[in-house]
Amino acid sequence: MLVVDDEPGIRSGIHRILSKFSVSFPFLEDDIEYDLLEASTGEEAIEIIKQNTVDIVLLDNKLPGIQGIEVLDFIKSNFPAILVVMITSYASLELAVNATNKGAYDFVPKPFTPQELKTSMEGITKHLFLKRMTKKLNKEGRQIRFQFLTLLSHELKAPLSAIEGYLHIIQERQAGDDIAAYDKMIDRSLDRIKSMRNLIMDLLDLTHIDSGKMKREVKLQDIVPIIVTSMDTVLPFAVQCDVEVVGHWDLEMMMEVDSDEMEIILNNLLSNAVKYNKPEGKVFLEVAFANEDLIITVRDTGIGIEEEDIARLFDEFMRVKSAQTKHISGSGLGLSIVKRIVKLYNGTISVDSKLGEGTTFTITLPVVDKAK
Amino acid sequence: MLMNTSNKTILIVDDDEDYLYQMKLIIKNFGFNVVTAESQREAEELLQQVKPDLAIFDLMMENEDSGFILSYKLKKKHPNIPVIIATAVASETGISFGVNSEEERRWIKADLYMEKGIRPDQLHREIVKLLKL
Numbered sequence: 001m002l003v004v005d006d007e008p009g010i011r012s013g014i015h016r017i018l019s020k021f022s023v024s025f026p027f028l029e030d031d032i033e034y035d036l037l038e039a040s041t042g043e044e045a046i047e048i049i050k051q052n053t054v055d056i057v058l059l060d061n062k063l064p065g066i067q068g069i070e071v072l073d074f075i076k077s078n079f080p081a082i083l084v085v086m087i088t089s090y091a092s093l094e095l096a097v098n099a100t101n102k103g104a105y106d107f108v109p110k111p112f113t114p115q116e117l118k119t120s121m122e123g124i125t126k127h128l129f130l131k132r133m134t135k136k137l138n139k140e141g142r143q144i145r146f147q148f149l150t151l152l153s154h155e156l157k158a159p160l161s162a163i164e165g166y167l168h169i170i171q172e173r174q175a176g177d178d179i180a181a182y183d184k185m186i187d188r189s190l191d192r193i194k195s196m197r198n199l200i201m202d203l204l205d206l207t208h209i210d211s212g213k214m215k216r217e218v219k220l221q222d223i224v225p226i227i228v229t230s231m232d233t234v235l236p237f238a239v240q241c242d243v244e245v246v247g248h249w250d251l252e253m254m255m256e257v258d259s260d261e262m263e264i265i266l267n268n269l270l271s272n273a274v275k276y277n278k279p280e281g282k283v284f285l286e287v288a289f290a291n292e293d294l295i296i297t298v299r300d301t302g303i304g305i306e307e308e309d310i311a312r313l314f315d316e317f318m319r320v321k322s323a324q325t326k327h328i329s330g331s332g333l334g335l336s337i338v339k340r341i342v343k344l345y346n347g348t349i350s351v352d353s354k355l356g357e358g359t360t361f362t363i364t365l366p367v368v369d370k371a372k
Numbered sequence: 373m374l375m376n377t378s379n380k381t382i383l384i385v386d387d388d389e390d391y392l393y394q395m396k397l398i399i400k401n402f403g404f405n406v407v408t409a410e411s412q413r414e415a416e417e418l419l420q421q422v423k424p425d426l427a428i429f430d431l432m433m434e435n436e437d438s439g440f441i442l443s444y445k446l447k448k449k450h451p452n453i454p455v456i457i458a459t460a461v462a463s464e465t466g467i468s469f470g471v472n473s474e475e476e477r478r479w480i481k482a483d484l485y486m487e488k489g490i491r492p493d494q495l496h497r498e499i500v501k502l503l504k505l
Contacts, residue, residue: 154432154459161488162390168492169394174401188390 002037002052004045004071005060005087010110011038014058017114023125032125042066046074054082055128056121058108061088061095069099076103083124087112151317155199155332159192199331205264206333209340216258216344223253223262223294227287230266234274242279245270249287255294256368261341265296268334269361273300275328276359289367293347296363304355313351314339338363380503381405383424385415385442386458387433391488395428398492402499412438419446424453426503429482431459443482454502455482458490 003014015036022031037052039045042063048054057075061068068086075082083105088095096107105127106120166185168174175181231247238245266285273283277300286297305313309320317332319325342349347365382404386392389410396406407422409415412433419442427446431439439457446453483502486495 157488158388158391162388162394164489165391165394169397172492174397174492188393192390 001034001056001058002039002045002048002054003058004039004042004063004068005058006040006062006064007060008040010060010087011040014117017117018121021118021121023122023129025126025129032129034121040064042068042071045071049075049079049082054079056124057082057084059084059086059104060110061086061099069095069102072099072102072104083128085120085124148316152203155317156196159196162192163189195331199333202331202333202337205337206340209261209337209344216261218256218258220254220256221259223255223257223259223287224249224251226257226259226262227253227266227285230263230270231285233267234270237271238274238283241274241277241281243274243277243281243283245274245283245285247285247287249285250289253287253289253294255365257345257365261344265338265341265363268338269296269298269363272334273298273302273359273361275330276300276325277302292367294365294367296365297360299358299360301358304357305351305353305359306355310351310353314349379405380425380505381407381422382499383407383409383415383418383422383427385409385412385428385433385439386430387411388430391430398495399499401492402496404499412442415442416445419449423450426454426456426499428456428458428486431457440482454484456484456486456498456502457482458486458488 001018003011005011005014015038018034018036022033024031034056037048037054039048043065045057045059049057057071059068059071063071068088072084072086075084080103084103085106085108086095086099086104087108087110099107105124108117108120166189170182170185175185227247227249231245234245270283270285277283281301283301284297284299286295286299288295303325305320309318312318313320314335316336318336319330319332339349342363342365345365347363349361349363351359351361353359382399384392384395384399384406385408386395387410392408392410396408399406407418407424409418412435415429427442429439429442431437433439435441439459443455443457446455484498486498490498
């Protein structure tokens with residue numbers, strides 16, 4: 001902060017007040033303090049601004065050389081990010097209007113009490129801090145999107161390269177003239193195409209949630225038919241994997257939801273529980289109201305998740321890699337989609353897992369307006 | 373191919389089993405011995421026992437930069453073994469790293485950066501060049 005005033009008494013007074021003053025935020029660990037620079041004329045102030053990084057200028061209007069309002073002009077045309085607070089004993093409406101038009105952030109009338117100065121500084125500091133945070137968050141947002149696109153292109157190009165590679169090998173008969181030698185390559189190509197299709201379907205779900213433009217149809221309804229549909233959907237896959245799926249829920253369960261979103265949640269959790277299970281394994285689905293929440297629990301007797309993987313479980317394209325998961329296909333988007341939907345309902349999702357014994361996912365959705 | 377290739381061993385590391393299978397088939401057809409690993413972890417273990425004449429690392433495996441890590445570790449132990457980094461991450465995402473400039477060579481300890489989907493004859497030329505056959 002730069003203090004510009006021709007009276008040394010005022011400058012040292014401001015120094016005394018602000019050197020012991022700091023602004024704190026409830027969500028910040030450290031308080032914000034000020035580094036003070038001083039100038040006795042407008043010309044001196046401009047030199048200091050040119051040579052230092054200044055965030056705030058506390059500016060007296062009446063100066064010996066150029067006036068405060070001219071310094072304000074210079075600042076706003078050359079360093080628009082600097083916030084300026086005008087101090088003046090000749091506070092007139094005309095000057096106030098003029099300075100505001102030129103971009104002054106606040107006024108402090110002279111003589112001011114320490115409290116008046118502190119209040120003005122607190123306001124300006126919070127403004128500055130929030131502006132910086134916004135800038136930082138925007139930048140991080142861009143980085144996250146960039147990372148997403150990089151991973152996405154990797155996930156889409158890998159199967160394309162694999163299929164292309166097999167086709168070239170087949171075209172050039174690189175495995176000899178026996179046609180049977182190519183059967184596995186064709187099967188693998190078809191598998192990769194299937195998993196790519198799943199990835200695209202999951203991506204559509206994800207954009208559906210993210211765009212916010214698509215119409216969500218949240219309405220009070222009985223969710224039992226949705227549960228039954230999801231159980232039916234997973235059944236053939238469960239039979240194929242030799243996994244038994246058992247469910248438990250009430251006869252009628254009224255809840256404000258979007259039925260598509262509810263189905264995506266259940267389908268993802270149930271298919272994961274089957275997919276990462278063992279032969280003759282079991283999956284238990286339980287849907288119940290408890291207090292003011294709807295609790296969805298999906299427990300399996302599967303392979304479990306290592307502790308170091310749990311932290312990254314909900315990341316996009318995160319797939320647990322191990323000898324056991326090698327032949328399980330998935331887009332790596334399912335759980336990140338589920339987490340986003342749960343967030344839309346202000347709910348929570350948690351996971352509890354023991355390697356080799358199984359995993360339990362618990363979703364808690366607050367009931368907004370449950371019909372009694 | 374009149375070159376003496378059969379006594380050269382090439383290590384291929386990729387977590388995409390199809391790509392690994394294809395590369396193995398193609399490079400075996402060139403006449404080289406091939407050893408493979410499916411992850412950074414597996415490759416690190418394998419490199420304790422095997423000293424290949426050339427290594428081809430996929431870039432993104434358990435870590436986004438697994439290929440670079442492997443390359444760094446291998447070069448530290450055997451600075452003369454040529455390393456090729458292969459990846460499906462394309463330049464259109466904005467990420468492009470070759471090993472053409474001095475600066476890139478300083479931190480990417482690889483001899484060649486290769487986009488996946490390279491033609492077999494081109495791959496063969498690059499390998500022969502790196503092995504100085």
